[in-house]
Amino acid sequence: MSELQETFISHLVELRDRLLRAMVAVIVVFVCLMPWAGEIYDLLAKPMMNTLPEGTHMIATGVVTPFFVPVKVTMMVSFVLALPFVLYQAWAFIAPGLYAHERRLGLPLVLGSTLLFLLGMAFCYFFVFGTVFKFIAEFAPKSIVPAPDIEQYLSFVMTLFIAFGLTFEVPVAVILLVKAGVVSISKLREVRPYVIVGAFVIAAIITPPDVVSQFMLAVPMCLLYEVGILLAKFVSKRAGTEEPERVEPDLDRLEAPEPDRK
Template sequence: MSESKAEPDAEMPLVAHLTELRSRLLRCVIAIFIVFAGLFYFAQDIYTIVSAPLRAYLPEGATMIATGVASPFLTPFKLTAWCALFLAIPIILHQVWGFIAPGLYKHEKRIAMPLLVSSILLFYGGMAFAYFLVFPLIFHFFASVTPEGVAMMTDINEYLDFVLTLFFAFGVAFEIPVATFLVIWVGVVDIATLKKSRPYVIVGCFVVGMILTPPDIFSQTLLAVPMWMLFEVGLLFGGLVRKRSEHEPDDDAGDQPPATLP
């Protein structure tokens, strides 16, 4: 019988697991609060930066408006809270990793950490893509189709809800390589099947682009093509890992199962 190369973690009682979970959740909340406290002083400046893509295309003399009594305070406050959450994502994922890592096999740990890091970078990349490339196109289109005699004066809270939705949508869309890699690595779908499904994936990317962008072919293509390219990147890395695992000995053949609850 081969000797184990990764000793299993000692079993922990349910109470110990719950205590650790509570501790890590508390650290996540504290991290978000600290980041929020550091950003709160700059709440108005942050909103000014986020609203810049729209204000650049407002008609001369037009401004954004606040229809709610407390909107001038609450809207930047809400934006700052979301910024704190987004910026604290690395800390949150680090706490998640610390909680689940003891229950993973050695080869799973080698894959999980790069996936966590790449997920963070891709999410931030999707948000940056939306802000610098998509927002200018969208707001230019909206400004160009405003009917004559109608003043384009957007409410600050509605604008914030709109851009937060797009930030989240593009951030999630840029996770396609990670999702593609995972389904290949886990064995849910093989690479050959995904390659045969490529035409459907391309159509799906353009459908998503049509839903999330204004009804012009340029904006739709600007989202659909990167999504397709990201899918191909996921296929590439999924294939490399499969090939590597086929030619390497199983380092974890003697691993004991991860610790389980009694």
């Protein structure tokens, strides 16, 4: 019992050390970026500013909002930049408890999911924001002068960042479901119509109430679902060739040797 407790405590100590290292990495990046917090927020607000009428600016309704909002944005950027080190700490903690074949699959999934999440955020920033904000600006009546609040803008873009980042994780989710034996590839193909309908329903709930942003979230989700099926099929075939299933002999059915008749 004491040995079990010592093992449990050692794991807790290691987990604490890994979390502290990850937090220190984020804080170090944050401190380095803090002098440019205003420029970082301006970069985040650029898609919106490009669609506002000339001479129009965003507003801040709170007293300390002009300070805290750029700080929040800088913290978010710091976490994204330190994400590889954070994920390395998580991987170093769980890798010793995995089998060899699980480590071979786990590391590509961790790296792939990170890259896909960042690609989802980049797609949202470079393509979605400009299209959505332009559509809203053109739809707004001419008698209205838009002046978005910076805190509401941050909440809006964070929601879309998370939505598109998670959307781009669909291939990873499909691969994990297939590898875990929860669902087969043939079943994933059968439920394709329901997935398409569900993608548009989710897009209608998450995105602003315009058709453009809904399509820009639902269509990539459907395409990435198909990519996930193809990758799951490839991974399954590769696993089948590299690690063929070994059939253990049934000892009960082995025939006893016939006696030597002389």
